[in-house]
Amino acid sequence: MSQLLPPVSTGLLALAVFGVTLFQMLVSRKVMDPNLRREIDEEVKAYRAELKEAQRLKDKQAMKRLEKREARIRQLEGKLAGATAKQMALTIGILLLLFYGFVPQVGRYGAYISSPLLENFISFPDEAAEGRYVIPAIWWYFICATFFQSVLGRILGTGRR
Numbered sequence: 001m002s003q004l005l006p007p008v009s010t011g012l013l014a015l016a017v018f019g020v021t022l023f024q025m026l027v028s029r030k031v032m033d034p035n036l037r038r039e040i041d042e043e044v045k046a047y048r049a050e051l052k053e054a055q056r057l058k059d060k061q062a063m064k065r066l067e068k069r070e071a072r073i074r075q076l077e078g079k080l081a082g083a084t085a086k087q088m089a090l091t092i093g094i095l096l097l098l099f100y101g102f103v104p105q106v107g108r109y110g111a112y113i114s115s116p117l118l119e120n121f122i123s124f125p126d127e128a129a130e131g132r133y134v135i136p137a138i139w140w141y142f143i144c145a146t147f148f149q150s151v152l153g154r155i156l157g158t159g160r161r
Contacts, residue, residue, distance in 0.1 A: 010111040013137060016102055017144035020094050025149075025158050027090055032083040034158050040076045047073045098141070110140020 028034075047069060054062035113123060113133050123133040135143070152158075 009109065009137075010140070013102075013110050013140055014144045016098065017141055018148050020098065021145055021148040021152055024087070024091060024094065025152050025156050028087055028158050029156065031086050032080075037080065037083070040080055044073055044076060044080075099138070108137060109134040110137035111135040 047066070050062070051066050053059075054066060111134070112126065113135065114131065115133065123135050123139075126132040126134045
């Protein structure tokens with residue numbers, strides 16, 4: 001199959017990343033409510049701070065009281081770990097599908113720019129045109145994903161605070 005022209009591939013890849021990011025954010029909200037995640041994070045953080053303080057002061061009563069809460073904290077951590085594992089499996093599956101299915105169709109390069117961006121690391125001089133630099137598709141994916149995750153995270157309320 002012939003490769004798409006640079007501006008088309010740039011836009012298509014950015015659009016695909018937007019769709020994937022939106023899908024991941026919606027699934028993330030479905031797997032675990034962001035407010036519940038924050039509450040669990042705060043409870044676990046408070047428990048750890050109390051435990052650290054009790055250990056520092058060698059307070060046996062506080063240690064016994066905290067030992068009773070330990071089972072609940074472990075359960076909460078397990079719940080978070082399970083939700084995170086589901087999200088990670090989904091993300092890896094989507095990345096594999098995108099990189100082995102979509103990127104070969106749009107071409108090796110994700111974007112063309114006129115000035116270097118961390119030359120020879122993120123962007124490389126284009127052999128076809130003097131003064132033009134290319135960003136490989138994989139870097140373009142991560143640049144777009146970072147941008148869309150930030151924007152959509154704020155809009156959908158799934159971003160960490």
